[in-house]
Amino acid sequence: MGFIEYLRGGQSAPGERKLIQKLDFFILTFCCLMYFLNYLDRSNLTNAYVTGMREELGFKGNQLNQINTVFTVGYTIAQVPCNLALYYVKPRIFFPSCMVAWACLTMVTAAAQHPRDIMAIRFFQAMFEASTFVGTHYILGSWYTEKELGKRSGIFTASGLAGTMIGGFIQTGINSSMDGRSGLSGWRWLFIIDGIITMPVAVYGFFLFPDTPRNTTAPYLTAEERALAISRVPEVSERTPISLRFLKYCFSTWYWYFFVILWIIAGETESFSTNGLLALYMQSHPTKNYTRAQLNNYPTGVPAVGIVSTLFWATLTDYMGGKRYLVGYWIGITGVITSALILAYPNNTGIHFGMYYWAGSVYACQATFFAWANDVLRYEEDSLRTVVLASMNMGSNAINAWWSIVFYGANFAPYFTRGMWAMIAVSIAMAIWTALLMLMQFRTEKRRQQEGVFAAGTGKDTDIIAPDQGGEVTRSDVKA
Known part of the structure; x- marks a missing residue:
């Protein structure tokens, strides 16, 4: 089966097939390149740390973790504002503008003389990078149907993991070819090159990104294709996302609480990979000394496993009709076994490597859980879906x-x-919370079926759309 057929998932309508091909090309290429560069930048901080930056800038104790925490704080603060900004600024303007800002800050990192300099730069850099992940999931949910969404979310997530994986090889190449050139260390050249290669992608997005179905002006979409794109997703009511009424509505539903907690737990099950534990383990190994090339190259196996796992689970859950919850149980099993074996065999290097590689499979939750939220919220107000997706990432990063x-x-x-021990605890919590969320989803879908109103273009039951007492068009809320 070819790549295009893989994406289509059996789509047969001629007009729809052509539309999906265009969407896949222009949306996925830009979003995947944007996320690839986003993760390349993040992972390269650790790559730089283990290949000269620590010694040159005089890092002490857990200052690297403090920098990551400051980045996380900035990233968390900007989550909801960035997603809400997509209501007021066209995505083809907003995304590229954020990319240019973070590219400039990445290049400025090359001039750092102290860990505190990097700390300040990463805080503001995080605020601009916050637009990428949840913003893209909002866009994907706006264009693609439930049968198409999982694979696209998987490909998008895999592109970020590819950035993590390739970052190590890039650092190795720069160290061997550019270290000392123009008086700059290899790790400084790494940040300069990262920033430079981001700029062309931003320009590409500015001219060719299609925004959303209802406001697109993309020159490559015909009027018929725009109408078809709108008809493919449920017609939902809208209310302004910045109002006290909307906030009360948002927090009166179960969606916000359950999906935010789901992603808080899931985010911590990724801790082995996101904190670069394998690289730190190698650098501090009690008996072995690894070369710079080994410190950069060996950990790339972790995101490589993550890419395979992400695409496998995204495809499988699409094929099985959206059973995203399966990944929650896989995470629970993986987290308990890998942690227990590392605890049981502290002096066995082979087991440590094997378990850290296996733990990379947990990355599959990024694509499937955000696709899960998009699936469940497909029949709710678009503004609610926007806030829930952003709040998921905000809650996870706050913890x-x-x-x-x-x-x-x-x-x-x-x-x-x-x-x-913390990983064992959150992995057990993941399995339990997955079961509870499944129950809430089942009860909500059952109630939708009882109300018997189907969504345009989907053939599935959804909520009744009617004016509220103030005359505002809203959907009757479905609460379990």
Whole structure:
């Protein structure tokens, strides 16, 4: 089966097939390149740290974790504002503008002379990078149907993991070819090159990104294709996302609470990978000394496993009709087993490598859980879907701001014993919460079927759209 057929998932209508091909090309290429560069930048901080930056800037203790925490704080603060901004600024303007800003800040990192300099730069950089992940999931949910969404979310997430994986190889190449050129260390050249290669992608997005179905002016979409794109997703009511009435409505539904907590737990199950534990384990190994190339290259196996796992689970859950909850159970099993074996065999290097690689499969939750939220919220107001998606990432990063320091500080290397026990706890919590969310989804879908109103273009039951007492068009809320 070819790549296009894989994306189509059996789509047969001629007009729809052509539309999807165009969407896949222009949306996925830009969003995947944007996320690739986003993650390349993030992962390269650790790559730089283990290949000269620590010594040159005089890092001490867990200052690397403190920088990551400051980044997380900025990223968290900007989550909801960035997603709401997509209501007021066209995505083809907003996304590229944010890219240009973070590219400039990435290049400025090359001039840092102290860890505190990087700390300040990363805070503002995070605020601009916050637009990428949840903003793209909002866009994907706006264009694609439930049968198409999982694979696209998976490809998007895999592009970020590719940035993490390739970052190590790029750093190795720069160290061997550019270290010392023009008086700059290899890790400084890394940030300069990162910033430069981001700019052309921003220009591409400015001219060719299609925005959303209802406001697109993309020159490559005909009037018929625009109408078809609107008809493919449920027609939902709208209310302004910045109002007290909307906030009350948002917090009166179960969606916000359940999906935010789901992603808080899921975010911490990714801790082995997101905190670069394998690289830190290698750097602090009690008996072995690894070369710079090994420190950069060996950890790339973790995101490689993540890419395979992401695409596998995204495809499987699409094929099985959107059973995204399966990934929650996989995460629970993976987290308990990998942590337990690392605790049981602290001096076995092979087991540590194997478990850290296996833990990379947990990355599958990024695509499937945000696709899950898009699936469930497809029949709710668009503004509610926007806020829930952004709040999921905001909640996760708010916890991760201190979680990584408490459990996975660089000073805990090489064994991270405290973090292993924390991983076992959150993995068990993941399995339990997945079961509870499944129950809430089942009850909501059952009630939608009883109300017997189907969504345009989907053939599935949804809520009744009617004016409220103030004359505002809203949907009757479905609460379990």
